[in-house]
Each structure stands twice: as C-alpha cells, then as structure tokens.
Amino acid sequence: MxxxxxxxxxxxxxxxxxxxxxxxxxxxxxxxxxxxxxxxxxxxxxxxxxxxxxxxxxxxxxxxxxxxxxxxxxxxxxxxxxxxxxxxxxxxxxxxxxxxxxxxxxxxxxxxxxxxxxxSSALAAPLLAGIPLTDPTLSSCFAVFTAHEPEKLDWEALARLETLAILMGGKQLSAIVQQLLHYRRSPQTPVAIIKWAGTPKQQIWTSDLANIQIVTAGVSLSPVIIIVGEVVTLRERLNAKIEIKFPALDMLPDQLPLRGKTILITRSAGQSSQFSDRLATLGANVIEMPALEIGPPVSWEDLDRAIAHIADFDWLVLTSTNGVDYFFTRLATQGKDARVLAGVKIAVVGEKTAHSLEQHGLHPDFIPPSFIADALVEHFPEALLGKKVLFPRVETGGREVLVKEFTAKGADVVEVAAYESRCPQTISPDALKALQQQVVDVITFASSKTVKNFCQLLASHGGANLDSICIASIGPLTSKACQQQFGRVDIEAEEYTLEGLAQAIVQWPKH
Known part of the structure; x- marks a missing residue:
C-alpha cells in the first residue's frame, strides 16, 4: 500500500x-x-x-x-x-x-x-530600503493591499491612512496617484518604489505623488512595492546603515554553461534586468554597468502636437520599448488612451517592443522579420507613397537612415522627440573594479550608443586593459560601433535579440 x-x-x-x-x-x-x-x-x-x-x-x-x-x-x-x-x-x-x-x-x-x-515583501522591501513602516512621529499605522484591481478599493479610506504599502501596483501607478490626489492626499506626499527587493537587482525610486510618474517614466515597474507616506523621508538617514547580503549557492550544478564566467552588461539605467537574469540562470556572475540614462526630451511640444492630430496619420512606427513607454505615458497625460489609435496602423521593431505595446492592449500590424529598424522599409507591408507616418524617437543620435528611406519611398514622415538617452555621469564602482582588476570575461553591448558611452565612462575613470575580454554584440550596427572603438568583435548574435545574444555567448568556443 x-x-x-x-x-x-x-x-x-x-x-x-x-x-x-x-x-x-x-x-x-x-x-x-x-x-x-x-x-x-x-x-x-x-x-x-x-x-x-x-x-x-x-x-x-x-x-x-x-x-x-x-x-x-x-x-x-x-x-x-x-x-x-x-x-x-x-x-x-x-x-x-x-x-x-x-x-x-x-x-x-x-x-x-x-x-x-x-x-512578505510588503514588510521586508521597505525595511531593506531603509524605510520604517511605523514611526512614533510620522506613522502610527500602515495598510498593506494589492492594487491589482484598483477599482475595488476604498480609496477615500486609504487616502486618510498615514502609510500605505502597495503590492502589484506597478502597472496601476497612474490610477493610484489619481485616486489618492482625488481624495485630497497632498501632492507633496513622499513616495518610494522598490523593485526586486532583497536581490542584487534591487532598485529604488523616490519622489512625491505629483512627480513619481515622471521619475519612473519608461521604466518597467514589475515586480515592485510602492510605499506612500512621510516615513519615506527617513530613508535618507537610515538607508546607509542597512546591509543586504546576497550569498551565492555553492551547489549550482557544474553543467551550467556559463558557470565561473563573469559577464559585464552595459544597459540603460532603470531598464529591465531580464537579460541579467537569463545569464545568471546559465551560471554566470553578472555585473551591471548602466551606460545609458533614459529620460524625457527637452520639450514635449512636437509629440503633443502629433498626439492632438493622431487621426491624421496612417502609421505609427515604434522602434524601441522606450519609444512605446514614453509615447503612451504622454498620451495619458493628454487625457487620452489607446482608443485614439483605432484608425492608425502600428509597426514595431523587435519582440520586446511588440511585448511592450501589448501591455497597452494593442498588437502591432507589422514586425519586420530581422528585428532591426533598417528592415522596416525593405519588408513594409504596403506602398508608402502618400502615407503619413508618425515616428516618436530618441531626441538625438537616432536612425537617420530609416527616415531617409521612408521619405525616399514617398512617405510623409513626422519625427518627434519622445525621449532622450544620455551618457551617465558616473560608472558603477563594482563594474570599474572588475574591469581594472581584469576579472571580466565578457562585455555585452545591445546598442551602438552603449559602446560609445562605455568607452567615454571608462576613459574618464582611468581606463582599463580590455585585450583579454570578449566583446559581445547584439547585431550589425552595434558590431560596427565595437569595431570602431575596440578594433574587434568576438561575438555577434545570429538573432538580434537579447536571448540571441545570450545563446551566442553560450556557444562561444573560448569559454
């Protein structure tokens, strides 16, 4: 039995x-x-x-x-x-x-x-961020709740409580802010958003109710804990004294293909760490070095004008997740939503961009097969002559060739600045130390801008010998930048995606 x-x-x-x-x-x-x-x-x-x-x-x-x-x-x-x-x-x-x-x-x-x-992350996340949920002066109580279905919550009652710990609220941040302000919570109320609490990927954004959406614009807020209340102001004093340990497991199986390899990832500050996660599951020791800062453009004027006349366009072209996130954030600030795009076809570049669009309830009408922007015109599903195309893009340093090719085919292309990418002012201390001590095996680059900014940052902090480090590129344009800066490219992904880059690193014969 x-x-x-x-x-x-x-x-x-x-x-x-x-x-x-x-x-x-x-x-x-x-x-x-x-x-x-x-x-x-x-x-x-x-x-x-x-x-x-x-x-x-x-x-x-x-x-x-x-x-x-x-x-x-x-x-x-x-x-x-x-x-x-x-x-x-x-x-x-x-x-x-x-x-x-x-x-x-x-x-x-x-x-x-x-x-x-x-x-529970509701308790541990604020603690590890240096934010007490209770305080003799600032908070005698707190409420923990999920904002997965914000329409079911009693916001009038919640707005009166001193401290709120909100789970599953990243995608509902706009609704949370709107409801709390509606029920007379001060716009100056401090807010903290904690992502991946208690892990090496932990990130924290702080602001107030009036500005937290601007601070986190373009950022993937999942999974996060949102803390609302005056206790957030204690973080500045307490956070430096909070020590977080991340012990590695000694029992990871030997067969993991990247076990023992240290990989430096250059990416946008605040962007999703899924690529890091993927390499870590393959056994790699991952160090992140943000080489891009994404933020709003100098002016929203051109994008706002385009949104006001969105019905005049035949196509909306989005070539990055940043373009998607900032376009829809601005759409919301104008009191509009995805319904205004009912008569506009949407073309996107890459699976990640398509997934980002789907988070807004929309599916692209066209995705080029090779995941690069330059393939858009070659494979475009209809004649471009006389078509009016809206192209929300990075403010400086974007793909000029794409616009020229669309225009040459007879399209009326309206370029508008939706976001800006800049070189960070400082380099990650862990990344700099690893580079200078020559413990890095592979450096990955997912855009030509990260190549340029990486070199600029490294040079401004004393430089490092990269001769023994493998240079890994996501695709042809990034490889061209690597050739210009380093004189070589050791790995190029066959499929121009982060998953393709991960697979190329696994198959690299030298490791």
Missing part, C-alpha cells in the same frame, strides 16, 4: 536564499515534488534534490497561466501518490497567496498539509 504523502505550503520570502526560513530550506532539500510560482528566484530551484519533479505553475500577468483548479489537482494527485510536495510561493503563503483554495482542496480528500511562513 502506498504511504500517504504530505503537502508543505512554503513561503519563499523575497526569493533570495538569504531570506529563507530554516524550515523552508530544510523542506526544499528534501522535496520529491516542487510546485512553484513565477517570482520564485531560480537559485532556489537548485536547492531541491536532482531527481525532484519541478512544476512551474506561476501566474504571469497578461500571459497564459495555470488555472488554480489545476494546481489544486496537482497537489492532491502527488500527495495521494505518497510524495513529499513543496508548494513554493513568493513571500508569505497567507498574504495574497491563494492558499485557502489549495488548503480546501487538500482537506476534502484528507491530504496532510503544513503551512510554513515566509517573509
């Missing part, structure tokens, strides 16, 4: 192994079946035994996800097969963790279970 199994509903906390409970760590190392959520850190998956069955049931916004009923059935099924199952959830199982439904499903067939607490 098969012995009865047991289900452990385990809180993974922030996802970093440093913040697991001792009990959670013990159970992971003994698990026979692991059923885990989307935001669980990949390193935690390495803790389970090699023969453990891993089932990803994560719920991802905007993408197909495993129905809760199916998750319930999986837990019951493997429990009745006599397995020791760890149901690994982000944060704490009883804080927006849907645990009640799973427990009900286990109780009905008499399946044994145990609930293991985890450290």
């Amino acid at each position: 098969t012995s009865k199994g047991k289900v452990y509903l385990v809180g993974a906390g922030l996802g970093n192994v440093a913040y697991l409970t001792v009990r959670a760590l013990q159970l992971l190392t003994q698990a026979e079946v692991l059923v885990y959520d989307a935001l669980v850190d990949d390193q935690l998956l390495q803790l389970v035994p090699q023969n453990c069955l891993k089932l990803d049931v994560g719920k991802r916004g905007g993408k197909p996800s495993t129905p809760q009923a199916e998750i319930n059935q999986l837990l019951v099924k493997y429990c009745q097969l006599g397995k020791q199952i760890v149901r690994l959830k982000s944060g704490d199982p009883f804080i927006f963790g849907r645990s009640a439904a799973e427990i009900d499903a286990l109780i009905a067939p008499n399946c044994p279970f145990e609930v293991i607490p985890g450290i």
Whole structure:
C-alpha cells in the first residue's frame, strides 16, 4: 500500500536564499515534488534534490497561466501518490497567496498539509530600503493591499491612512496617484518604489505623488512595492546603515554553461534586468554597468502636437520599448488612451517592443522579420507613397537612415522627440573594479550608443586593459560601433535579440 504523502505550503520570502526560513530550506532539500510560482528566484530551484519533479505553475500577468483548479489537482494527485510536495510561493503563503483554495482542496480528500511562513515583501522591501513602516512621529499605522484591481478599493479610506504599502501596483501607478490626489492626499506626499527587493537587482525610486510618474517614466515597474507616506523621508538617514547580503549557492550544478564566467552588461539605467537574469540562470556572475540614462526630451511640444492630430496619420512606427513607454505615458497625460489609435496602423521593431505595446492592449500590424529598424522599409507591408507616418524617437543620435528611406519611398514622415538617452555621469564602482582588476570575461553591448558611452565612462575613470575580454554584440550596427572603438568583435548574435545574444555567448568556443 502506498504511504500517504504530505503537502508543505512554503513561503519563499523575497526569493533570495538569504531570506529563507530554516524550515523552508530544510523542506526544499528534501522535496520529491516542487510546485512553484513565477517570482520564485531560480537559485532556489537548485536547492531541491536532482531527481525532484519541478512544476512551474506561476501566474504571469497578461500571459497564459495555470488555472488554480489545476494546481489544486496537482497537489492532491502527488500527495495521494505518497510524495513529499513543496508548494513554493513568493513571500508569505497567507498574504495574497491563494492558499485557502489549495488548503480546501487538500482537506476534502484528507491530504496532510503544513503551512510554513515566509517573509512578505510588503514588510521586508521597505525595511531593506531603509524605510520604517511605523514611526512614533510620522506613522502610527500602515495598510498593506494589492492594487491589482484598483477599482475595488476604498480609496477615500486609504487616502486618510498615514502609510500605505502597495503590492502589484506597478502597472496601476497612474490610477493610484489619481485616486489618492482625488481624495485630497497632498501632492507633496513622499513616495518610494522598490523593485526586486532583497536581490542584487534591487532598485529604488523616490519622489512625491505629483512627480513619481515622471521619475519612473519608461521604466518597467514589475515586480515592485510602492510605499506612500512621510516615513519615506527617513530613508535618507537610515538607508546607509542597512546591509543586504546576497550569498551565492555553492551547489549550482557544474553543467551550467556559463558557470565561473563573469559577464559585464552595459544597459540603460532603470531598464529591465531580464537579460541579467537569463545569464545568471546559465551560471554566470553578472555585473551591471548602466551606460545609458533614459529620460524625457527637452520639450514635449512636437509629440503633443502629433498626439492632438493622431487621426491624421496612417502609421505609427515604434522602434524601441522606450519609444512605446514614453509615447503612451504622454498620451495619458493628454487625457487620452489607446482608443485614439483605432484608425492608425502600428509597426514595431523587435519582440520586446511588440511585448511592450501589448501591455497597452494593442498588437502591432507589422514586425519586420530581422528585428532591426533598417528592415522596416525593405519588408513594409504596403506602398508608402502618400502615407503619413508618425515616428516618436530618441531626441538625438537616432536612425537617420530609416527616415531617409521612408521619405525616399514617398512617405510623409513626422519625427518627434519622445525621449532622450544620455551618457551617465558616473560608472558603477563594482563594474570599474572588475574591469581594472581584469576579472571580466565578457562585455555585452545591445546598442551602438552603449559602446560609445562605455568607452567615454571608462576613459574618464582611468581606463582599463580590455585585450583579454570578449566583446559581445547584439547585431550589425552595434558590431560596427565595437569595431570602431575596440578594433574587434568576438561575438555577434545570429538573432538580434537579447536571448540571441545570450545563446551566442553560450556557444562561444573560448569559454
């Protein structure tokens, strides 16, 4: 007769192994079946035994996800097969963790279970950012809630509370700000947004209700915790004294292809770290060096004028996620939304740009096959003669050839500045140290601007010998810049995407 199994509903906390409970760590190392959520850190998956069955049931916004009923059935099924199952959830199982439904499903067939607490990001994220949720002077109470469905919340009551800790609110930031201001919360109320709390990717933005959307314009705000209240002002004094540890696991499998390699990523400050995550899951030690700062243009005048006459255009061309984010942010500030584009076709370059557009509920009408802007004209789906094209783009240093080719085909192209990219003033101390101590194996570049800015930043901080470092490029235009600056390119992605670049690094014969 098969012995009865047991289900452990385990809180993974922030996802970093440093913040697991001792009990959670013990159970992971003994698990026979692991059923885990989307935001669980990949390193935690390495803790389970090699023969453990891993089932990803994560719920991802905007993408197909495993129905809760199916998750319930999986837990019951493997429990009745006599397995020791760890149901690994982000944060704490009883804080927006849907645990009640799973427990009900286990109780009905008499399946044994145990609930293991985890450290909720609602509590830990502000702590690790140096923000107390309570303070004798500034905050006698706080509320924790999810803004996943803001229309269901009592904003009038919430606006009166001293401190708010808001989960799942990145995509609803505009609605959060609007509601709090509507119910007379001061525009000067301090706000902090904490992304990837308690991990090496942690980022923090601070401002006030009136300006937080401007500060975070163009930034992917997921997953984040939003803190609203005067306690945010304490961060400046306390943050320097907060120490965060990120211990690496000693048990990562030897077969990871980039194990032991240190890869320096040049990217835009505040941009998504998915590329870093991908390389880390392949075993690399990743160091990020922001080589671009993205911000608003000098003037919104041209973009505002174009938005006011958006119905006059036949096509909207978006060549980057920054273009998408800033265009729709500005659209919202004009009191408009995606519905004004009903009669306008949209062309985008690259899968990431298309995904960014889909976050606004729209699908592109055209994506060129080779993921580069210069392929737009060659493969454009209709004749351009007489077509009016709106091109929101970077203010300086963009693709002049693209506009010339559209114009040569008879299109009336209206270029408008939607954002600006600048070279940061300072270099990441960790990146500079790694370069000067020659511990970097590969440097990645995803645009020609990052190549130029990297060289400028490095030169202004004493330089470094790059002769033994592999130079990796995302595509032809970036490779051309690498040739100009370094005299060589060691890796070029076959598919001009970050995933393509990651695969090219894995296949690099020298590593």
